[in-house]
Amino acid sequence: MRGFGAVLALLAAVGCAAGSGAAGEDGPVPVAPEVYALHVPFDEYRLSVVDHQEVAYARDLLMRSCMRDLGREWEVLEPPVRDPAPTDRRRYGLIEPQVAARYGYHMPPPAPETRERLRVHEEREELSPGDERAAFGGGGEDGGGGCQERAEDRLREDVPPPAESRVFDYESEAFEASMEDPAVERVFGAWSACMRDGGFDYSDPMEVLGDPAWARSERPTDHEIAVAEADVRCKRSTRLVEVWSGVESRIQLEAVHAEPDVFEGFAQAKSAELEAARDVIAEYG
Numbered sequence: 001m002r003g004f005g006a007v008l009a010l011l012a013a014v015g016c017a018a019g020s021g022a023a024g025e026d027g028p029v030p031v032a033p034e035v036y037a038l039h040v041p042f043d044e045y046r047l048s049v050v051d052h053q054e055v056a057y058a059r060d061l062l063m064r065s066c067m068r069d070l071g072r073e074w075e076v077l078e079p080p081v082r083d084p085a086p087t088d089r090r091r092y093g094l095i096e097p098q099v100a101a102r103y104g105y106h107m108p109p110p111a112p113e114t115r116e117r118l119r120v121h122e123e124r125e126e127l128s129p130g131d132e133r134a135a136f137g138g139g140g141e142d143g144g145g146g147c148q149e150r151a152e153d154r155l156r157e158d159v160p161p162p163a164e165s166r167v168f169d170y171e172s173e174a175f176e177a178s179m180e181d182p183a184v185e186r187v188f189g190a191w192s193a194c195m196r197d198g199g200f201d202y203s204d205p206m207e208v209l210g211d212p213a214w215a216r217s218e219r220p221t222d223h224e225i226a227v228a229e230a231d232v233r234c235k236r237s238t239r240l241v242e243v244w245s246g247v248e249s250r251i252q253l254e255a256v257h258a259e260p261d262v263f264e265g266f267a268q269a270k271s272a273e274l275e276a277a278r279d280v281i282a283e284y285g
Helices: 004-018 040-045 049-069 097-103 112-124 129-134 147-155 164-179 183-195 205-209 212-216 222-238 239-256 258-285
Strands: none
Touching: 004 129, 004 147, 004 183, 040 164, 040 239, 049 129, 049 258, 112 147, 112 239, 147 212, 147 258, 183 205, 183 222, 205 212, 205 222, 222 239, 239 258
16 A cells, blocks of 8 residues: 555554544653654645644634524534644554554554534534524524535635645655655665564565554554564664655655646645635634
């Protein structure tokens, strides 16, 4: 399984096996600084997790106002100051020694602020029929979509269509191309040789990340932890992340330079979406 979309699928599979805290009872390991340091050029053209939550906060504020006008309540969650689980955390596979030692390839339990968001979303699944119709529509004489539809209409007013899916397509192509670059193939070979020295036979970091053995248990086995720790050590000794991210960044920049008007459109769509959300926050926050 290769390609950027494949990475997301792998993370989902292992994350589901891990559950919300199956791999540890003493809370999550903080995200390592090297994870927050990971950036690629396409980051400038898509919303980050925090950006998405800022837009969701603006939507919540509009929904609260709408619901109050109907004599109902709506709980609002503010966005975090810092992303508690960056999207790129496993872009190049497992890279955090503390996570490897405690969780292997299982996903760490979510941060407290993430658990709080999940709690509120779960409670929204249990709204009373009247609150649900007011919030999401599905009833009434006008057959409208409720406060959520009104909020979305306000946030999308004079805003270009979101470009997330198109940016993802470019990102997936660049990621797959990076894995076929000679420099990346060489560093994969060095990493694979390092893993074999430890008794583990994997051709590249995506193969070990997607080993189906990890999804067979809720908790990491001793073998899984040993493989994970070797994986991280070998990435560091071969400078795999540095080489791979450098190649991927170069490929992404080439794409930007090849189609500047397309990417300028992506940037404008992102900026407009955030500006609309921030206008709402300034008015209703």
